[in-house]
Amino acid sequence: NAGVTQTPKFRVLKTGQSMTLLCAQDMNHEYMYWYRQDPGMGLRLIHYSVGEGTTAKGEVPDGYNVSRLKKQNFLLGLESAAPSQTSVYFCATLRGNTDTQYFGPGTRLTVL
Amino acid sequence: DAKTTQPNSMESNEEEPVHLPCNHSTISGTDYIHWYRQLPSQGPEYVIHGLTSNVNNRMASLAIAEDRKSSTLILHRATLRDAAVYYCILSRSGQGGSEKLVFGKGTKLTVNP
Numbered sequence: 001n002a003g004v005t006q007t008p009k010f011r012v013l014k015t016g017q018s019m020t021l022l023c024a025q026d027m028n029h030e031y032m033y034w035y036r037q038d039p040g041m042g043l044r045l046i047h048y049s050v051g052e053g054t055t056a057k058g059e060v061p062d063g064y065n066v067s068r069l070k071k072q073n074f075l076l077g078l079e080s081a082a083p084s085q086t087s088v089y090f091c092a093t094l095r096g097n098t099d100t101q102y103f104g105p106g107t108r109l110t111v112l
Numbered sequence: 113d114a115k116t117t118q119p120n121s122m123e124s125n126e127e128e129p130v131h132l133p134c135n136h137s138t139i140s141g142t143d144y145i146h147w148y149r150q151l152p153s154q155g156p157e158y159v160i161h162g163l164t165s166n167v168n169n170r171m172a173s174l175a176i177a178e179d180r181k182s183s184t185l186i187l188h189r190a191t192l193r194d195a196a197v198y199y200c201i202l203s204r205s206g207q208g209g210s211e212k213l214v215f216g217k218g219t220k221l222t223v224n225p
Contacts, residue, residue: 004155035215042199042215043156059214090155092213099144099203101213103155 002026004104006091012110013081021076021107023091031094032074033101034058034066036087043090049074081111116200121220124190132185132219134200139180142204146213147174147185149196156199156215159185195223 007022023032030051035043035058045058049068063085065077078085091104117135124130136145147159160167160174162183167174173186187194199218 033213040217042217043213045214092155099146099161100158101148101156103157106153106155 004091004093004102006089006104006107008107009105010108012112013078014112015082017081018077018079019081019109020078021089021091021109023074023076023104025072025074025093025102027093027095027102028071029093029095029102030071032068033092033094034064034074034076035090035092036060036085037090037106038087046076046089081109083111085109086111116202116216118198118200118216118219120217121222123222123224124187125224126192127189130187130190130194130221130223132187132198132200132221133182134184135182136200136202137181139202140204143202144204145174145176145180145183146201146203147172148199148201148213148215149194150199150218151193151196159198190221190223192223192225195221197221 004025033048034046036046037043044060046060046064047058047066049055052071055066067075089107092101094101144161144163146161148156149159150156160169160172162174162176175184197218197220199215201213
């Protein structure tokens with residue numbers, strides 16, 4: 001069981017470039033989440049999904065898009081990267097009617 | 113979402129117990145109290161959660177005040193591996209809804225050898 005995996009682990013972008021972060025899980029969990037964590041800060045929720053084909057906005061959704069075409073994958077897209085999006089991005093999953101979120105190892109993104 | 117208040121940092125010595133406090137004076141009757149921790153350069157990991165009664169697991173104990181306006185995470189014997197940022201979070205979990213966890217800045221625990 002790989003649990004929650006994130007691809008890539010590191011990435012450097014130039015302002016205006018686009019990219020997609022992939023979160024994959026093999027636990028058959030319904031709910032998936034994307035968070036960002038800035039230095040010295042707690043995690044902030046970007047977008048989340050309560051099931052295949054559904055997505056919803058979190059507290060800091062601007063500049064990001066997401067898709068959940070397959071239950072096991074949750075994609076986070078940056079259409080036009082900005083330096084303010086330099087951060088560590090964490091994906092998490094949760095099985096319905098349970099209380100525990102499982103986090104991936106994170107993707108460290110730098111936008112120059 | 114109901115807010116929690118935690119000290120920014122705490123220190124402990126190895127092999128000693130650690131009591132990490134959390135205030136949540138605006139907690140509602142359906143809010144569960146969750147604790148997660150984040151080791152350096154890793155994603156957060158679940159520690160423990162509870163509703164009203166004190167809870168124990170292999171990692172820690174959770175003591176919840178009778179009025180539920182505060183709680184304490186107890187690490188019975190701190191090890192160097194317990195050095196992490198500890199987050200106290202409220203969530204209306206267990207109901208199959210969209211369980212968004214709102215993370216604050218947490219408490220950074222330093223464990224001295």
